[in-house]
Amino acid sequence: MNLADGVQIVSLAILALMMIGSALGVVLLSSIVYSAFLLGAVFVSMSGLFILLNAGFVAAAQILIYVGAVNVLILFGIMLVNKREDFIEIKNAWLGRLVTAAVCVGLFALLGTMILATPWSVSTAVAAGDEATVIIGMHLFSDYLLPFELASVLLLMALIGAIVLARREFLPDDDATDATNAPVFTLPERSRELATLSRDKSS
Numbered sequence: 001m002n003l004a005d006g007v008q009i010v011s012l013a014i015l016a017l018m019m020i021g022s023a024l025g026v027v028l029l030s031s032i033v034y035s036a037f038l039l040g041a042v043f044v045s046m047s048g049l050f051i052l053l054n055a056g057f058v059a060a061a062q063i064l065i066y067v068g069a070v071n072v073l074i075l076f077g078i079m080l081v082n083k084r085e086d087f088i089e090i091k092n093a094w095l096g097r098l099v100t101a102a103v104c105v106g107l108f109a110l111l112g113t114m115i116l117a118t119p120w121s122v123s124t125a126v127a128a129g130d131e132a133t134v135i136i137g138m139h140l141f142s143d144y145l146l147p148f149e150l151a152s153v154l155l156l157m158a159l160i161g162a163i164v165l166a167r168r169e170f171l172p173d174d175d176a177t178d179a180t181n182a183p184v185f186t187l188p189e190r191s192r193e194l195a196t197l198s199r200d201k202s203s
Helices: 003-028 032-052 056-079 093-117 129-140 145-166 192-202
Strands: none
Touching: 003 032, 032 056, 056 129, 056 145
C-alpha cells in the first residue's frame, strides 16, 4: 500500500464516520435547527465521498444544489416559522421510538446484506476527465430526461412547502382590546348657545 492509498482509506473512514454521526444527529436531536445544520454536514460528507470516487461534477452539484439551495431553504423555512403551539406530551412515546429504531436497524441490515452480496468488480473503463460534464449533460437531456425533470418538480415542491411554512399569520396581542369597546375621541366643540352669545357680544 502506497501513501496515496493510505490517504484515501483514512479520508474514506473520516467521511463515513462524519456522515453516519451527522445522520444520527439529524434523527435523534430534539432541536430541529440543529438537525437541519447536521443535514448540511451529511451532504458535505457525501460530496467528499464523490470526490474520492473521482466524480468531481457530482460532488460540485451536491454542494451547490443540496447544501447551497435545499438545506439553506430548509433552514430559512424553519427559522421563519411563527407559530405558537403548546407542547403536548405524547403518550407512549417510547413505543414510537422503538418502532423507528426497528425500522432503521432493518434498513441497515438490508443495505449491509446487499453490499456484501454484490460482486464489486473493478472496472477497467477509462475516466472521462474534463469531458465528464459534457457526457453527463448529454445523458441528462437524452437518456435520463424524465428523472431530471421529476427532480426539478420535487425541488419545486420543496420550495412551495418552505414558503407555506414560512408564511406569517396575524397573531393579535394578548392585551389588545376590542375595537367596538374602545372610546371614541372627538374634537371639543362649542355649543350653539355659547357661539351665538359670543357673536352678540362682539357686535
